[in-house]
């Protein structure tokens with residue numbers, strides 16, 4: 351018997367007519383006072399998601415219901431390289447924000463068709479739609495702004511019980527076709543013993559640096575900072591594999607995790623899992639007009655290393671995180687009508 355095939359990444363290719371309809375819908379929402387970076391947009395415009403092409407909505411609904419894949423793509427979305435303007439030098443630079451408004455609206459509506467878009471108070475000033483672009487000085491950091499170093503496999507916000515079910519990445523610019531990497535837990539082969547060890551609370555997953563660093567610089571009095579520091583300094587032991595033992599979900603964040611104690615068996619099992627994830631990984635180029643959705647319970651993701659230029663032509667993606675349900679946050683505080691958690 352040969353090795354089982356590595357899962358494909360299904361793609362919904364928009365027809366020209368569908369892409370045009372989406373553009374018109376986004377244009378019609380441009381004048382809204384609420385911006386897709388704020389909670390208000392989602393409170394006011396959730397109804398507009400029914401105006402997305404029916405084929406696209408059925409595609410989203412089928413992957414959501416079957417949980418059959420770790421990642422999927424929508425291609426043929428609008429992006430005009432000239433019209434979006436230069437890639438900003440920093441995520442905090444508002445430059446170009448009105449020039450990418452329609453892409454953010456489209457991302458918001460796609461997010462709404464998969465569940466509840468939300469964000470963290472600790473990241474990018476609590477903006478719902480965030481920018482992934484290389485930032486000078488961050489070349490080797492394990493965040494969305496690195497470049498020279500490989501961004502290692504992680505579950506998005508794996509340390510947090512209220513992390514997203516779906517991570518959406520909308521490509522605006524990627525001249526060098528730098529790949530995002532995805533690997534599905536469904537494709538890995540592990541011994542029964544390793545599976546058992548990985549399913550026990552023998553690991554610590556700490557908040558990645560950005561959840562602390564950004565607020566420490568910008569707003570050190572914010573209560574979210576205290577919560578994140580507590581999760582860093584006194585982490586709860588957690589399992590890496592969870593759910594149905596026959597078809598488990600996973601959470602892992604290699605650069606920010608440790609075994610909960612001196613536990614060679616746990617370290618060995620985690621090592622085997624990481625080797626397997628590497629074996630089954632797939633490169634996916636989030637090119638302009640491509641939306642990549644990662645099922646954050648089924649797949650881990652990362653990004654290959656690349657050379658940043660800081661001349662306005664660098665790789666630039668828009669990111670949105672979505673939960674299937676926000677009614678029952680495990681840990682977070684969330685005031686009514688707000689989609690900003692910590």
Ligand SMILES: NC(=[NH2+])NCCC[C@H](N)C(=O)O
Nearest residue numbers: 492493494504558560603605
């Ligand atoms: N190992 C990781 N979790 N890396 C990715 C961290 C991404 C980080 N939260 C950011 O917004 O930039």
Ligand SMILES: O=C(O)CCC(=O)C(=O)O
Nearest residue numbers: 482493494529530652653
């Ligand atoms: O740049 C990418 O393709 C992925 C970035 C990422 O995983 C992150 O910012 O958490």
Ligand SMILES: [Fe+2]
Nearest residue numbers: 504505506651
């Ligand atoms: Fe990520």
